[in-house]
Amino acid sequence: MKDRKLWNPRVELMSEDEMKSLQLKRLKKQVAYNYHHSEFYRKKFDSARIKPSDIQSFEDFHQVPLMTKGEHRQAQEESLERFGNPYGLLACAPREKIVRINSTSGTTGMPTLYTLTKHDIAIVNEMHARKYWRAGIRPGDVMLQALSLSMFTGGLPLSEGIQHMGACVVPVGIEGGTRRVFDFIHLTSPVAIIATPSFGEYMIEQAPKIIGRPASELGLRWFFCAAEPGGGDPEVRKKLSDGFGGAMIFDHTGGGHAFHGISCSQPAEEHKGMHFVSEDHCLLELIDPKTKEPVKIEDGASGEMVFTFLDWEGGPFMRYALGDILEIWTKSCACGMPGKRFKIVGRADDMLIIKGVNVYPGAIKNAVEHFFPNVTGALRIILDKPGPSVTPPLKIRLEYGEGLDRAKIRALESDMVKYFKENLRINPKFIWVEPGSIPRETKKAKLVEVK
Ligand SMILES: [Zn+2]
DSSP states (O other): OTTOSOSOHHHHTOOHHHHHHHHHHHHHHHHHHHHHHOHHHHHHHHHTTOOGGGOOSHHHHTTSOOEEHHHHHHHHHHHHHHHSSTTTTTOOSOGGGEEEEEEOOOOSSSOOEEEEEHHHHHHHHHHHHHHHHHHTOOTTOEEEEOSOOSSBTTSHHHHHHHHHTTOEEEOOOSTTOHHHHHHHHHHHOOSEEEEOHHHHHHHHHHHHHHHSSOGGGSOOOEEEEOSSGGGGOHHHHHHHHHHTTSOEEEEEEOOSSSOOEEEOSOOOTTSOSEEEOOTTTEEEEEEOTTTOOEEOOOTTOEEEEEEEESSOOSSOOOSEEEEEEEEEEOSOOTTOOOSOEEEEEEEGGGOEEETTEEEOHHHHHHHHHTTTTTEEEEEEEEESSOSSEEOSSOEEEEEEOTTOOHHHHHHHHHHHHHHHHHHHOOOOEEEEEOTTOSOOOSSSOOOEEEO
16 A cells, blocks of 8 residues: 555546546535525625526536635624624534634734534545655654644644644644754654745754754655745755755645645756645636636646635635636646646736736746756846836846856857747846845745836
8 A cells, every 4th residue: 555656546546527527516516505504605696696506517607706815804704793703604514513713824914714524624634645645755654844833724734634644743833943843853753844945944054053963964855845935946945955965845735725736846847836636625717817707727827716615514615716826737747646737826916917918927937947957046027117017028137057157148048038938928138147146035935126
């Protein structure tokens, strides 16, 4: 059993058609369930003058109005007033079946809640198992979780998922400080760590001072990045891999809900984004952020992410549009693992328009990173005035890679111009600067600079 590559090959290897038919079957059931158990969803259907029985195809489903984070918060507030609890309007399961509430990290405004029944928790556990199993974790492996362990979705749900697949979790958290993390590495000999990439970099820097030896000697073979965008950045990944003695670096996402993905271990150009592992429980749609019209999911497509939980009891989100822009790849990946891949490339309101072409700063970063290590990946998009409209050419300040001479930079630039034309349909002006001259910000990637 340990030899198999996937946790749940029956589902993870489903053909596109099989998956679609499973999704449609679950969607019809879910829509009826939501309608009958939640006033919030019933109102949505009524406002669009549709009944659950009208939804017989994915196209029919586009008639269901989108749900926004603002509506989610509003429904929580109204529920508090009317029912004395935050989920009376949205939750579909009776209260005695709801056994866990998770929350987004909620940096701005009222946190939005996920309500889960035991059935939903089992789904979340399954998704964590699929991710770590793909990465090569097996029962008997010890994983140190050095993320915040509070109710934030990467905390408790992640620990439970690790136990579910039979690996051993050491939920040390970060609340006790960096020394405590090192102490528990010494005590429990983990082979893997889950942390933010910036904490990983901090560990590399601090290890000689705190424990008197480099982080490369800690014996960590896996580093799972979470909670920050840096895990998708090839430069950050290389730094972590080098600092932890050649550890495999994975980026992953998904906490106490149904949208989960894990990257491949290599930052190479053909390994783009994260593999979507939860298609059987999360229907993903893309829409145009302006017109809200559906965008076809095909290789290279991008648009605002809309998701619907399938086979979900507690708080099943339906056509939830969070304003995140995804880029999607459907072609098979060089790593050999199945599943579409996605990358969150920004927020709907980051969009730039250059001669009628919509471009996201995150997509520009992806395109630049395609040329790593001939570029470092650090860049700034320079705007003369705030977007979204940009007078061409779009200016991109970027660093060439270590050791590149003028001739090599010229050749690189002509490859890049071609790549940008083909993939993003824009013709930017590249402004080259030395490696290391653009400030690094791991927590929040600042990509745009307005003069
Ligand atoms: Zn892959």
